[in-house]
Amino acid sequence: xxxxxxxxxxxxxxxxxxxxxxxxxxxxxxxxxxxxxxxxxxxxxxxxxxxxxxxxxxxxxxxxxxxxxxxxxxxxxxxxxxxxxxxxxxxxxxxxxxxxxxxxxxxxxxxxxxxxxxxxxxxxxxxxxxxxxxxxxxxxxxxxxxxxxxxxxxxxxxxxxxxxxxxxxxxxxxxxxxxxxxxxxxxxxxxxxxxxxxxxxxxxxxxxxxxxxxxxxxxxxxxxxxxxxxxxxxxxxxxxxxxxxxxxxxxxxxxxxxxxxxxxxxxxxxxxxxxxxxxxxxxxxxxxxxxxxxxxxxxxxxxxxxxxxxxxxxxxxxxxxxxxxxxxxxxxxx
Numbered sequence: 056x057x058x059x060x061x062x063x064x065x066x067x068x069x070x071x072x073x074x075x076x077x078x079x080x081x082x083x084x085x086x087x088x089x090x091x092x093x094x095x096x097x098x099x100x101x102x103x104x105x106x107x108x109x110x111x112x113x114x115x116x117x118x119x120x121x122x123x124x125x126x127x128x129x130x131x132x133x134x135x136x137x138x139x140x141x142x143x144x145x146x147x148x149x150x151x152x153x154x155x156x157x158x159x160x161x162x163x164x165x166x167x168x169x170x171x172x173x174x175x176x177x178x179x180x181x182x183x184x185x186x187x188x189x190x191x192x193x194x195x196x197x198x199x200x201x202x203x204x205x206x207x208x209x210x211x212x213x214x215x216x217x218x219x220x221x222x223x224x225x226x227x228x229x230x231x232x233x234x235x236x237x238x239x240x241x242x243x244x245x246x247x248x249x250x251x252x253x254x255x256x257x258x259x260x261x262x263x264x265x266x267x268x269x270x271x272x273x274x275x276x277x278x279x280x281x282x283x284x285x286x287x288x289x290x291x292x293x294x295x296x297x298x299x300x301x302x303x304x305x306x307x308x309x310x311x312x313x314x315x316x317x318x319x320x321x322x323x324x325x326x327x328x329x330x331x332x333x334x335x336x337x338x339x340x341x342x343x344x345x346x347x348x349x350x351x352x353x354x355x356x357x358x359x360x361x362x363x364x365x366x367x368x369x370x371x372x373x374x375x376x377x378x379x380x381x382x383x384x385x386x387x388x389x
Contacts, residue, residue: 109145120160216270221306285324326338
């Protein structure tokens with residue numbers, strides 16, 4: 056059977072009507088205390104009609120883990136009801152919706168009196184400042200924050216969870232040797248650097264049960280020879296795989312270094328590497344903005360889903376137009 060962008064598929068037991076995903080992008084419209092607003096209901100509702108899955112923006116598991124001071128969060132029971140309205144708006148368009156749970160670590164924007172925490176006391180840059188190396192008690196508190204956020208996510212009606220372990224945020228910081236210089240159970244070897252992320256994944260899985268979709272977003276490369284590289288990230292995911300249902304493959308963000316060449320589909324090879332090592336669904340993202348390229352990725356089994364961000368952010372009808380277009384000349388995948 057020919058598989059296309061229009062083909063239905065599953066993540067865990069969740070049926071998705073097609074393989075098009077709205078990628079998570081910060082909207083900077085949260086209230087000062089982290090609540091979603093009518094803006095989020097409109098924004099996600101307008102973009103849900105023609106995608107199989109909506110991934111809402113990074114949602115903080117604790118106040119000191121917000122990426123920006125206008126981020127939304129799920130660190131209080133009061134956050135549940137506004138987020139449930141977002142869920143309902145997406146469901147009304149016959150799409151499914153995951154929440155992306157995150158903690159910014161050394162890339163957090165703090166309120167007065169909050170502590171900037173990271174695996175090690177290493178700054179991202181001068182703008183964020185020098186973080187504290189999180190102690191065992193603080194790490195346990197963050198793991199518990201993920202557990203409680205997972206429970207609230209289910210209560211809010213989300214169809215699944217994405218753990219944000221990419222783009223230089225806390226979980227990514229633990230995985231990379233560039234940002235994790237600890238010499239305890241959470242640092243040193245690749246296996247020890249994995250342990251904090253593993254504990255978070257265990258806590259989330261135990262909170263939601265085996266049939267509730269939980270996936271992870273990973274940066275496949277740090278764009279730095281001292282950092283993570285794609286095959287290593289594939290090995291990391293394989294160790295987490297028993298706890299997860301899919302992987303969303305991105306890149307970079309751990310340091311201010313950026314890729315030298317950003318062309319259409321520039322991250323597809325990273326998704327393909329992970330796809331070659333797992334039977335779980337793989338989501339590709341990064342400049343896949345034409346139907347021809349998206350269909351080629353699916354047909355050649357380089358990935359199972361296509362996530363699109365900025366074009367859908369700028370045009371609520373982009374997904375409808377993409378799906379209805381006649382085939383265009385095939386773009387190269389490099």
